[in-house]
Amino acid sequence: MSFVVLFSTTSFAITKHFCGDTLIDASVFSKVSTCGMESKQDTSVTISGCTIVKKDCCKDEQLLIDGQDGVQFQIDHISFNQELFIASFIYTYLNLFKDLDKKVSNYSTYKPPLVIKEIFKIDETYLI
Numbered sequence: 001m002s003f004v005v006l007f008s009t010t011s012f013a014i015t016k017h018f019c020g021d022t023l024i025d026a027s028v029f030s031k032v033s034t035c036g037m038e039s040k041q042d043t044s045v046t047i048s049g050c051t052i053v054k055k056d057c058c059k060d061e062q063l064l065i066d067g068q069d070g071v072q073f074q075i076d077h078i079s080f081n082q083e084l085f086i087a088s089f090i091y092t093y094l095n096l097f098k099d100l101d102k103k104v105s106n107y108s109t110y111k112p113p114l115v116i117k118e119i120f121k122i123d124e125t126y127l128i
Helices: 002-009 080-096
Strands: 012-019 022-027 044-047 050-053 058-065
Touching: none
Parallel strands: none
Antiparallel strands: 012 022, 012 058, 044 050
């Protein structure tokens, strides 16, 4: 139960680096490595009053997975039915393993039947 609470409240981000349509690197906790083709400076060119902007072929995508924030257990708001369930569960769990140390044989009064005929010899077949 504690693992379920831990993993449902954990938030993390998955970062991906694409060069064109090809996935270069994906990372969960660290920085993604790049392909080295991304532009580091402004790629706009002005020719006779027109501005031409060169698009970068690389892009980064980030997928954020948020955990739950509302997992708080408050004991002062437990109803009577919940108290009854918790008390019953604890009582039955503690008494579940109480008598396991005694070795009780259910077949102690059982006596096996006497062997009159050897049945396996009656059904045997021999190839000659």
